[in-house]
Amino acid sequence: MASIFTKIINREIPGHIVAEDDNYIAFLDINPLVEGHVLVVPKEETDYIFNLDDKVFSGLHLFSKKVAKAIEKSVDCIRIGVAVIGLEVPHVHIHLVPLNSMNDINFSKGKLNPSKEELEEVAAAIKKNFN
Numbered sequence: 001m002a003s004i005f006t007k008i009i010n011r012e013i014p015g016h017i018v019a020e021d022d023n024y025i026a027f028l029d030i031n032p033l034v035e036g037h038v039l040v041v042p043k044e045e046t047d048y049i050f051n052l053d054d055k056v057f058s059g060l061h062l063f064s065k066k067v068a069k070a071i072e073k074s075v076d077c078i079r080i081g082v083a084v085i086g087l088e089v090p091h092v093h094i095h096l097v098p099l100n101s102m103n104d105i106n107f108s109k110g111k112l113n114p115s116k117e118e119l120e121e122v123a124a125a126i127k128k129n130f131n
């Protein structure tokens with residue numbers, strides 16, 4: 001069965017997409033830790049990041065770097081934190097989290113539940129700054 005992220009990639013369900021190329025896609029986490037929390041995903045569906053082949057693994061990180069630069073320009077933060085968890089969705093993804101404090105990347109804290117309009121606004125800003 002296709003993962004929820006493959007469904008976003010295939011436009012079968014909505015996603016707040018901020019960047020995309022032939023092999024990778026980045027979209028907002030629907031329940032972000034902080035505003036501007038983005039997931040970067042290889043289109044090829046693999047469960048575990050360390051099972052990716054080297055080309056996809058390195059390409060994912062290079063794509064994430066470009067997305068992080070766009071987030072930096074769009075959201076008030078000191079820098080972008082990076083995490084890989086993967087306990088909920090079995091399709092590789094890198095979390096990019098704008099940081100102002102250590103607690104901003106605490107995955108045990110309660111997550112936000114922004115409105116569609118709030119997500120659309122931040123997605124549009126990141127998309128505009130992606131190049």
Ligand code: AMP
Nearest residue numbers: 004028029030031084085086087088089
């Ligand atoms: P994890 O697999 O533990 O790294 O967490 C998966 C992340 O995906 C969580 O932060 C969820 O909020 C996020 N998530 C789950 N479903 C969606 C969705 N449909 N669109 C965007 N983000 C999602």
